[in-house]
Amino acid sequence: MALSLRDVYLLDLFTGRTGDYTIWESHYDIYGTDYKERVQWLLNNGYFTFENDMESLMRLTNKELQDILRANFKKVSGIKKDLVQRIIDNIPKDSYASNLVYRYKPTDKGEGEITDKAIYLENKKNYYGFLDTEIAHAESVFEKRGIFNKDEVLLFLFNKKINEQKQKCNYNH
Numbered sequence: 001m002a003l004s005l006r007d008v009y010l011l012d013l014f015t016g017r018t019g020d021y022t023i024w025e026s027h028y029d030i031y032g033t034d035y036k037e038r039v040q041w042l043l044n045n046g047y048f049t050f051e052n053d054m055e056s057l058m059r060l061t062n063k064e065l066q067d068i069l070r071a072n073f074k075k076v077s078g079i080k081k082d083l084v085q086r087i088i089d090n091i092p093k094d095s096y097a098s099n100l101v102y103r104y105k106p107t108d109k110g111e112g113e114i115t116d117k118a119i120y121l122e123n124k125k126n127y128y129g130f131l132d133t134e135i136a137h138a139e140s141v142f143e144k145r146g147i148f149n150k151d152e153v154l155l156f157l158f159n160k161k162i163n164e165q166k167q168k169c170n171y172n173h
């Protein structure tokens with residue numbers, strides 16, 4: 001089942017975010033007022049995981065890393081990279097998991113949805129201004145040709161917009 005654009009936008013927006021992340025009310029028109037329920041639905045249906053990853057270990061301060069090492073009777077000196085590696089190599093994750101931040105991470109299923117809607121996401125993130133219907137039409141044109149490349153579709157849309165602007169200029173002169 002393909003996700004709605006709103007769900008894909010949420011999937012992309014929440015990737016890497018912590019559980020306490022909230023959306024501004026001014027963005028409810030894009031993500032919906034029910035975004036928390038939609039994110040939970042994405043989590044429950046296998047598009048997201050919510051986990052503490054090793055990247056969050058790198059986000060800890062040197063003092064926090066040293067505290068973990070000290071609590072486990074390990075050497076506490078060195079640069080951050082060494083401290084992190086020492087923790088990974090010598091301390092079971094269970095003993096320091098409470099220090100790590102949980103973040104949303106897309107599953108392979110979620111990544112597939114993000115990849116499938118990459119044009120829509122790029123359009124929204126970069127404020128290109130194309131309507132979703134314009135993108136859908138351009139995608140169908142390229143699919144019929146057996147070509148599907150995000151950059152080709154965007155180039156097609158930009159060229160179309162340029163030609164429309166040229167025609168407007170010609171009518172005004």
